[in-house]
Amino acid sequence: MPPHNSHRRRAEHLGPERRRPQILDAALDIAATEGVSAVTIASVADRLDVTRPVVYACFANRVDLLAELVQREEGRLRESMTTVLRRRAVDADASVFIDGYRALLQTVAEQPKTWGLVYGSPDAEVAELFGRGRADAVQRCTELLRPTLTAWGMPDAEVEKKLYPLVELWVSTSEGAVRTLLANPEWTPEELAEFLGTSVYHALRTAV
Template sequence: MSQQPRKRRPYAARMPMEERRTQLLDAALRVIDRDGYDGVSIDAIAKEAGVTRPVVYGAFDGLGALLLTLLDRQQARAVGQLFAALPSGESTDPVEVVEQACPALHRMLLDDPVTWRAILRSPANVPDAVRSRIEGDRQQVREFVEGLVTAVLGEEVDAEVVAHGIIALLEHFGRLVLEDPLRYDAARLTATARSLAASWVR
């Protein structure tokens, strides 16, 4: 009886190390997005990227190092995207501010949904290091919003409390947009925010 030829493992094509690391980080992010942090492992990342375990270990010194690099990258990416989408602070007209911010924030979410789902979902199994980074970034954004609130509404309002409320609303509606972008489109959210902003200056 003749033996069946052994099926050869697919060969991972050679690529520059930076490209390989980016490929593996993207694969890890997809695994986290799909399966949560409980589902991420060297095996899962290798399978997602279509490579073998040694390829992963050749790029990163273990799972911990890979996830730390991913965390650094996603933090920089998210903060950069968010501050690019937020109003510059030059306008003091609440209606103008929300008309500028809402479409930009909506577009930001849909341009990179995997990044923002990982931040806004924040499930119970998120590692402490990730949760701490997210809270640190949230505080940074909150301080920016406080300054924006003071510039737009004046010193008579409690900017800290208002900023907390705005961040909570942004995060909630961000989750709605990611879950159902057609239902919660930019025009609908902008129109609602415009009505609210107009009531502040009556």
């Protein structure tokens, strides 16, 4: 029997628990390179060089497959962002912002497919994931920036007025940093963190 067919039959003997991570990895690879709309039971089976029943043994349909993929990648991003947005010094200087961008961009470099799925895909299937992740980032950045603005000497009334647009500036710049690193190989995480961390620090400091 030809090696190709033999390989497919052996693959089918893997149990669903061992096969599911492989299927999700294949789906992520397809989503990151071709878009979520390209993820189908057939495309995943082809990517793994198995038959469709092997995939169906793990996922009832494409919807279930995508739902678990998004859930898994959301968990990875939440773990990354928890590390990036850990509590920092209140009276922050430029180094604090540089360190934050460095931590963020290192996670992007380590998990480019996961970040590309969220920031590089316009597909509706990931819109909810993007929205939840952004809302979490805005909330955490708000908690971090409010006491920092006060420590920098901004009056309380101005803090409440200026906090939202300044947080949006910070979060939007972070999103731009992710897209830049994914799309432009000329930047390293270290270089981009130094540039944007310093720039955002001075922008926020000027607002006080």
